[in-house]
Amino acid sequence: MPLFWRIFLLNAVVLTAATALLLGPVTVSTPVLLTEAAVLTAGLAAMLIANGVLLRVGLGPLQRLTRAMTTTDLLRPGARPAVAGQGEIAELITTFNAMLDRLEAERALSAARALSAQEAERHRIAQELHDEVGQTLTAVLLELKRVADHAPPALREDLHQVQETTRAGLDEIRRIARRLRPGVLEELGLASALKALTNEFTGPALTVRHHIDADLPLLSRDTELVLYRVAQEGLTNAVRHAGADRVDLTLTHTSAGVELSVSDDGDGIHGAPEGAGISGMRERALLIGAGLSLGPGPERGTEVRLVVPTPHESD
Missing domain, CATH: 3.30.565.10 (Histidine kinase-like ATPase, C-terminal domain)
Known part of the structure; x- marks a missing residue:
């Protein structure tokens, strides 16, 4: 039975019983007698308790579903709220679990595509660093060596320092390329x-x-x-x-x-x-x-x- 009708029928039963009691053995005087006030208070308490119990039992699965919605992390898949309750509540939890299954599958697929594209881009950048920048710096090193061999002694030391700086830059380029594309x-x-x-x-x-x-x-x-x-x-x-x-x-x-x-x-x-x-x-x-x-x-x-x-x- 849907939750709406369960709550409605319980309220209808309680209110019908209260009305029948007021029309029958239970009467209210003016001013209200102490015993009559006690009977009315007890009836009101019974109504509130009955409604509270029904709402607690009926809405408990919804509270658990709310907690699951706020704590769900697609990077930690697999956690699902248990299907509990009846009628549309169980259907709602089942639908939510199916939605999580679909979202996790779609996220895994999109992540696979993104990471595949990332690896391809890493490969391309590493290749360009090695082929373009690396070869250019290698040519610069050779040219610096040729110039240093024919340079005056006063300038030769400065050129050797430039060579070492260029060589360090070339080593760093190769290190970055190795990290981008682990050839080993x-x-x-x-x-x-x-x-x-x-x-x-x-x-x-x-x-x-x-x-x-x-x-x-x-x-x-x-x-x-x-x-x-x-x-x-x-x-x-x-x-x-x-x-x-x-x-x-x-x-x-x-x-x-x-x-x-x-x-x-x-x-x-x-x-x-x-x-x-x-x-x-x-x-x-x-x-x-x-x-x-x-x-x-x-x-x-x-x-x-x-x-x-x-x-x-x-x-």
């Missing part, structure tokens, strides 16, 4: 790419250690790319925001699947809102059906954990 990932595989990534981030102020299992299962190209990008973003956040001295990167094969962990000994999150980098990691995780969690590290600091179910573990 395509050529040597995920383990070698992650080791190269940790070496790239290691410096005088930061030590990056890695532990990568040797018995990793065969992963798809998209899965390897997501693992690499999440590790890259985790290391970048540790360098930029954590104030860490040490970062540990681990890639292990567990009963849950392939597990990537990037943990630092920095300052921690402390309730800071998630930025675009973390949202990007969550979207990448959704593309391969992986679970991403962000929280305190084993000792202190922050840990980014990505669990990728492999076909054997998901069966």
Whole structure:
């Protein structure tokens, strides 16, 4: 029975019973007697309690649905309010769950297209940096060397300094190109790419250690790319925001699947809102059906954990 008719009929029954009592055994005198006032008060209380119970029972699923609407996050899919209640309330919750299914599917598809376009653009920019800017700077270095060989001794030292500056700029261009397009990932595989990534981030102020299992299962190209990008973003956040001295990167094969962990000994999150980098990691995780969690590290600091179910573990 629809909610409207349930509430209407209950009110009709209560009011009909009250009217029948007033027309029958219950009368009201003027002035009102104490016993009559007590009977009327008890009847009013019974009416209010009956209406309150019905509204609480009938509208309870709507309150749970409201909470679900305010807390739903498409980057954390799967949570659904339980279908409860009767009539149009159950139908409303079912429709809301179907809408979430459709939104999550559409978001996953649009995110896949966006990230695919992003990777293609990264590839194009890296190629142009390598082919255009890199070759131009290489030609400049050769020309500077030729000029320095024929320059007067007083000018030769300045030209050598310009050479070193140009060479440093060329190295930075190559480093940026490697980050945009991890060629080592395509050529040597995920383990070698992650080791190269940790070496790239290691410096005088930061030590990056890695532990990568040797018995990793065969992963798809998209899965390897997501693992690499999440590790890259985790290391970048540790360098930029954590104030860490040490970062540990681990890639292990567990009963849950392939597990990537990037943990630092920095300052921690402390309730800071998630930025675009973390949202990007969550979207990448959704593309391969992986679970991403962000929280305190084993000792202190922050840990980014990505669990990728492999076909054997998901069966």
